[in-house]
Amino acid sequence: MPRKYKTIRLVIIIWMTLVLLGAFSFGGVWLNIPKLAMLEHTARNLYFHVPMWFTMMALTALSAVHAIQCLRTNSPVSDIRSRTAALIAVIFGLLGLATGSVWAHYTWYEGTNIWWNFDPKQSMAAVQVLIYCAYFALRSALDDPRKRARIAAVYNIFAFVTVPFLLYVLPRQLESLHPGAEGNPAFSEITDPIMRVVFYPAVLGFIGVGWLLYTQRVRLARALMALQNIGEDKHFRT
Amino acid sequence: MTMIFLLIQAAQDIETIMLDNDKLMVVLAVVLIIWVGITVFIYATDRKIEQLESSVKALSSEKKPND
Numbered sequence: 273m274p275r276k277y278k279t280i281r282l283v284i285i286i287w288m289t290l291v292l293l294g295a296f297s298f299g300g301v302w303l304n305i306p307k308l309a310m311l312e313h314t315a316r317n318l319y320f321h322v323p324m325w326f327t328m329m330a331l332t333a334l335s336a337v338h339a340i341q342c343l344r345t346n347s348p349v350s351d352i353r354s355r356t357a358a359l360i361a362v363i364f365g366l367l368g369l370a371t372g373s374v375w376a377h378y379t380w381y382e383g384t385n386i387w388w389n390f391d392p393k394q395s396m397a398a399v400q401v402l403i404y405c406a407y408f409a410l411r412s413a414l415d416d417p418r419k420r421a422r423i424a425a426v427y428n429i430f431a432f433v434t435v436p437f438l439l440y441v442l443p444r445q446l447e448s449l450h451p452g453a454e455g456n457p458a459f460s461e462i463t464d465p466i467m468r469v470v471f472y473p474a475v476l477g478f479i480g481v482g483w484l485l486y487t488q489r490v491r492l493a494r495a496l497m498a499l500q501n502i503g504e505d506k507h508f509r510t
Numbered sequence: 511m512t513m514i515f516l517l518i519q520a521a522q523d524i525e526t527i528m529l530d531n532d533k534l535m536v537v538l539a540v541v542l543i544i545w546v547g548i549t550v551f552i553y554a555t556d557r558k559i560e561q562l563e564s565s566v567k568a569l570s571s572e573k574k575p576n577d
Contacts, residue, residue: 289545485552492559
């Protein structure tokens with residue numbers, strides 16, 4: 273294993289540990305956050321729920337870059353990278369939907385039985401996740417690896433183009449629980465500036481964790497591909 | 511004797527920290543346990559992938575001289 277990878281892995285893990293400590297830092301001592309009615313301590317979910325979406329967006333961008341690379345070079349490794357990034361993006365998207373649902377249930381919908389309220393951002397995010405699920409449905413429908421790689425790459429680029437519209441442009445035009453609705457900036461007067469001290473490192477940390485999972489999966493898929501190639505070579509010789 | 515006293519003092523301090531602020535620190539303890547678990551898992555997976563990669567490498571290199 274390259275030494276560089278080991279260093280990056282260690283940095284990401286230490287970084288995330290510090291982020292977790294920062295996210296729970298308590299009142300009066302360090303990084304005191306204001307206690308808002310209804311939100312109370314759940315305001316700290318900002319450090320966890322929102323980075324899920326940032327990580328998903330970063331991974332979809334990575335996926336699209338490798339999709340373009342795959343179309344340019346026909347490299348099966350680019351196809352693996354594009355597919356793996358999309359897979360981890362879907363996982364972070366699902367985690368984002370789940371965390372948002374739990375958060376809203378215990379704050380805005382406290383005392384009700386609502387888990388899913390069709391908030392514009394929630395709906396659009398679900399559509400976004402489904403668009404990437406369709407990517408895997410498309411892949412599974414094609415048998416020829418080269419054809420699959422090319423068609424999936426084209427779809428992937430289209431899927432990525434929808435990301436800023438579904439996650440940013442459309443939800444901001446509609447009334448929503450999320451800050452940034454009606455065209456406001458996402459960090460509004462209800463978000464205390466001190467929260468940015470933990471929030472931005474949390475975004476970077478979760479992107480790092482996403483990258484670790486992505487790298488592991490890519491290496492696994494490459495080893496599998498190499499094994500298949502060896503198997504096919506043997507098949508030809510006998 | 512002073513040592514024991516200091517230990518009891520430290521335990522009481524942890525108790526105060528944990529129960530302060532609506533027991534928020536208990537959640538931090540839980541989250542950190544989960545995080546340590548995930549970290550160990552990431553390292554273990556990396557080691558397994560490494561083993562797999564080296565065996566794939568060995569397989570492909572033992573095949574090449576025959577070609």
